[in-house]
Amino acid sequence: xxxxxxxxxxxxxxxxxxxxxxxxxxxxxxxxxxxxxxxxxxxxxxxxxxxxxxxxxxxxxxxxxxxxxxxxxxxxxxxxxxxxxxxxxxxxxxxxxxxxxxxxxxxxxxxxxxxxxxxxxxxxxxxxxxxxxxxxxxxxxxxxxxxxxxxxxxxxxxxxxxxxxxxxxxxxxxxxxxxxxxxxxxxxxxxxxxxxxxxxxxxxxxxxxxxxxxxxxxxxxxxxxxxxxxxxxxxxxxxxxxxxxxxxxxxxxxxxxxxxxxxxxxxxxxxxxxxxxxxxxxxxxxxxxxxxxxxxxxxxxxxxxxxxxxxxxxxxxxxxxxxxxxxxxxxxxxxxxxxxxxxxxxxxxxxxxxxxxxxxxxxxxxxxxxxxxxxxxxxxxxxxxxxxxxxxxxxxxx
Amino acid sequence: xxxxxxxxxxxxxxxxxxxxxxxxxxxxxxxxxxxxxxxxxxxxxxxxxxxxxxxxxxxxxxxxxxxxxxxxxxxxxxxxxxxxxxxxxxxxxxxxxxxxxxxxxxxxxxxxxxxxxxxxxxxxxxxxxxxxxxxxxxxxxx
Numbered sequence: 001x002x003x004x005x006x007x008x009x010x011x012x013x014x015x016x017x018x019x020x021x022x023x024x025x026x027x028x029x030x031x032x033x034x035x036x037x038x039x040x041x042x043x044x045x046x047x048x049x050x051x052x053x054x055x056x057x058x059x060x061x062x063x064x065x066x067x068x069x070x071x072x073x074x075x076x077x078x079x080x081x082x083x084x085x086x087x088x089x090x091x092x093x094x095x096x097x098x099x100x101x102x103x104x105x106x107x108x109x110x111x112x113x114x115x116x117x118x119x120x121x122x123x124x125x126x127x128x129x130x131x132x133x134x135x136x137x138x139x140x141x142x143x144x145x146x147x148x149x150x151x152x153x154x155x156x157x158x159x160x161x162x163x164x165x166x167x168x169x170x171x172x173x174x175x176x177x178x179x180x181x182x183x184x185x186x187x188x189x190x191x192x193x194x195x196x197x198x199x200x201x202x203x204x205x206x207x208x209x210x211x212x213x214x215x216x217x218x219x220x221x222x223x224x225x226x227x228x229x230x231x232x233x234x235x236x237x238x239x240x241x242x243x244x245x246x247x248x249x250x251x252x253x254x255x256x257x258x259x260x261x262x263x264x265x266x267x268x269x270x271x272x273x274x275x276x277x278x279x280x281x282x283x284x285x286x287x288x289x290x291x292x293x294x295x296x297x298x299x300x301x302x303x304x305x306x307x308x309x310x311x312x313x314x315x316x317x318x319x320x321x322x323x324x325x326x327x328x329x330x331x332x333x334x335x336x337x338x339x340x341x342x343x344x345x346x347x348x349x350x351x352x353x354x355x356x357x358x359x360x361x362x363x364x365x366x367x368x369x370x371x372x373x374x375x376x377x378x379x380x381x382x383x384x385x386x387x388x389x390x391x392x393x394x395x396x397x398x
Numbered sequence: 399x400x401x402x403x404x405x406x407x408x409x410x411x412x413x414x415x416x417x418x419x420x421x422x423x424x425x426x427x428x429x430x431x432x433x434x435x436x437x438x439x440x441x442x443x444x445x446x447x448x449x450x451x452x453x454x455x456x457x458x459x460x461x462x463x464x465x466x467x468x469x470x471x472x473x474x475x476x477x478x479x480x481x482x483x484x485x486x487x488x489x490x491x492x493x494x495x496x497x498x499x500x501x502x503x504x505x506x507x508x509x510x511x512x513x514x515x516x517x518x519x520x521x522x523x524x525x526x527x528x529x530x531x532x533x534x535x536x537x538x539x540x
Binding site: 332334335338364365394395397398 | 404405408409437438458459460461515517518521
């Protein structure tokens with residue numbers, strides 16, 4: 001649906017790499033161009049009209065994000081450069097002080113690098129322990145396995161809402177409930193989740209959350225950090241300087257501003273924020289529930305067609321999401337991706353930044369298709385046809 | 399070289415790579431991990447008295463990586479370190495579309511149009527760069 005809004009799709013492109021980044025609709029592009037054409041000023045300089053307009057839209061976007069994830073108040077929303085930036089702020093701005101030596105952080109082997117590497121670094125720095133919740137035979141997180149992994153030392157559970165290779169959606173609300181009963185904080189990486197499922201941070205009772213604009217039809221370089229007010233208020237800024245200080249004196253006295261401004265030092269990514277605003281509006285106009293339903297149906301169709309091909313190995317057939325991981329038997333994932341590219345079909349090959357997942361999968365590289373609402377059954381039929389002819393793969397790519 | 403012949407040489411070295419095996423303790427192992435984060439090969443080298451006595455490799459990688467590694471290794475074994483470095487230098491020049499000495503490259507010439515597929519350049523040079531660095535380091539130590 002809504003294919004006409006995506007200029008790039010008019011070039012016979014079949015774009016199946018939405019987990020990496022989504023395409024951008026006209027509405028997002030237009031909003032950014034309008035900013036540069038009509039009110040291209042900095043924020044926080046409200047003495048002239050166009051700058052006041054920037055401030056107004058900037059803060060209105062904060063309210064839009066607040067509503068989009070149902071946060072309690074807009075001050076719980078911090079603009080960042082993306083999920084990685086948000087995760088690093090959570091780990092190094094908050095948990096570096098909150099955690100002590102031997103405290104335990106629970107993650108899984110199927111997390112994205114940005115929910116693993118910062119914790120590893122903190123482990124080196126202050127001696128916390130990174131532990132893994134065991135995945136079940138469908139490579140999913142079960143509540144029982146979370147229970148088993150929790151010890152007296154567990155202080156944080158940090159999980160993706162939807163993982164980026166397997167595509168399983170975690171029961172965050174139940175896990176958070178369990179965590180909070182034991183005084184454990186719940187961190188959620190919603191990079192793959194935000195574009196596809198309805199998130200309600202209050203209902204799910206999430207303490208910190210990170211997501212990116214560019215995976216939800218917005219521009220690159222803009223992301224969101226959500227934190228419950230009292231926790232966010234304790235977060236140390238990573239960037240000191242303009243915009244985030246209230247006053248400073250010659251003798252070195254510094255007073256910082258309130259959150260969230262305190263955590264947004266320097267000139268913000270204004271075009272990114274404006275683009276994100278348009279992206280949220282775009283998603284809401286279609287309806288996230290409708291997007292979710294459409295994508296899940298499309299995935300079912302893709303799975304049913306792939307299952308008919310006996311030379312295809314499927315890795316996450318039973319998961320309910322927008323992501324399918326597979327290989328052509330005997331062909332390295334990258335070779336398959338290059339073959340598909342000959343037909344303008346864009347897929348991702350590799351380990352998808354989940355480099356420790358091979359401990360579970362017994363295979364480190366897969367072809368990944370991640371669907372969006374603008375993908376169609378016709379595109380899947382074309383893909384299947386190309387795959388059916390893949391006995392010619394060497395002729396085509398060599 | 400005819401397209402069909404090139405393809406069959408590349409495929410043969412991919413599907414039946416005679417140098418693809420883990421080697422033992424008297425070898426030095428290097429890992430050449432592709433920055434594009436997918437190809438991942440271990441290379442085992444045995445160099446004695448300035449002669450490249452043996453090289454083998456193991457790991458998971460694409461057709462171009464595996465095939466170029468196998469062909470390159472077959473060309474290097476038995477050569478002196480200096481000859482080996484010279485072969486690799488000429489190979490890298492060919493991949494990067496610079497002037498090179500065709501004589502020394504033999505079967506590696508099947509990759510002479512790799513530059514037309516920029517995404518394959520890293521695959522074709524993965525092992526060559528790793529082995530070259532090893533040989534150069536060895537040279538400065540000996």
